[in-house]
Amino acid sequence: MKRYNKLATAFSLALLASACSDSDSDRGREPDLPEPDPEEQALSLPQSQRESSWFTAGEAAVDAARQQTVNNTPGAAKNIILFVGDGMGISTVTAARILAGQQQGLDGEEYQLSFEKMPFAGLVKTYNTNQQTPDSAGTATALMTGVKTKAGVINVDETVARGDCAASLERPLTTALELAEAKGKSTGIISTARITHATPAATYAKSPERGWEYKAEGGCVDIAAQLVELTAGDGVDLVLGGGRRSFLPNTVTDLEGKAGKREDGRNLVDEWRKRYGDGVTNAAYIENQSGFDALDIAGIDKLLGLFNASHMHYEADRVNDVAGEPSLSEMTAKGLELLQKNNDGYFLMVESGRIDHGHHAGSAYSALTDAVEFARAVQVAMDNTSAEDTLIIVTADHSHVMTIAGYPTRGNPILGKVVTNDGSGQPQETPSLADDGLPYTTLSYGNGAGYANMGEETDADERYTHSSGIDAGRKDLTHVDTTAPGYHQEALVPLASESHAGEDVGVWARGPGAHLVSGTNEQNYLFHVMARAGGLLN
């Protein structure tokens, strides 16, 4: 404990006063600096440089960074919020930032997403123990348990073969959410994906196969059943997302006309109601926008909201939901309202699950508009919590193979074709042509199903059934509006679904312990930041 304090203090000092060479001594090295030469004159800067807005803004940013103070006491983070942008690699963050800025009439490049204003950031190595480029089950396990594991397994260690139920029962991993429950904190899970999908599942379930969402093998319990049976504390307090079908028997049709998937006849929604007394005690089950809007959080301590049979809609496509569903930022606001009723604090995981799906479908439009909504949800959390007692960590589980290419002029539409400038900044009149004589877009994919022009279609998944099939390689985009919702970018290597990428992802943090988010770390490190700052292990 003492060592931790000393190291962490040195770390924060080094960060906060990185311009000050004295901080070297705090890190255990004697300063060994030459005596200042009295003859030496400080080089004075040209007036125009000193007055440049870039120069003064940079200077002001350093001044602000030096003022940062961090509560370094273990356990000071009464509340912990982990935001996961599924598939939100660095290029996605950059492109989403530009899109969000351009939506507000700016050039875009200078814009900052909510979490980019947080004082601390670092890089995260995302590989699984058996894969250079990871999947979401292994990465979510690292985030939630502090232990890296294989692709495809949830909260069991790397010695367990995928799908081996018996082995998995011997090697379960306890999660941050379970630890928080055991400490009497409230807990919540919010996702636009199925709530049984890899990332949200990793907050509560243990399974040697991520696909066992409603049916397991070898005597294991499926993921949906594990959610309603969770024994840590009094179980999860807040659940908002998609995935209704895994909770309903295949003989039951939901309000949107979709059948359940369960073959064991169990109705887990009814079981949840029975456990928590829906309508009797302070528990509520909801499944559409009107139910969500009518919630009186003052009277509710347990909330289950399942808004779609499978995943919730892409943000750009949300208006097309049959029964109506809330946005990620709306769910975050309502969820915080409920969790904040507990004076002992809370643990909340919020996932934007479909940035990943947009990329898999080869639709930068969907991925980026979901990433912008994700940033809005983070803003809601930043606005409704205090940096005094709430640690917010924002990260991604892995990246995707989307690139930002060419030399587009400043402010060029991020979803557009590359238009260069004449050197003075004046845009050329027509898009640049590649050496094959064809225009090209700033955003493209290294692999995937490739080009499709689906006009105003806002459901990116329609790409999988589109008549063009897999269509990799170059196309003539001269007369194509590449900024339209239904445009799917060109891809180099043909794959039915675009793939994850193996490079590092970013992590941003604010609140007690946020200074520990620094440097390049293994993904499982982030669990330990939350555990230490939140006092989850003592």
Ligand SMILES: [Zn+2]
């Ligand atoms: Zn994925």
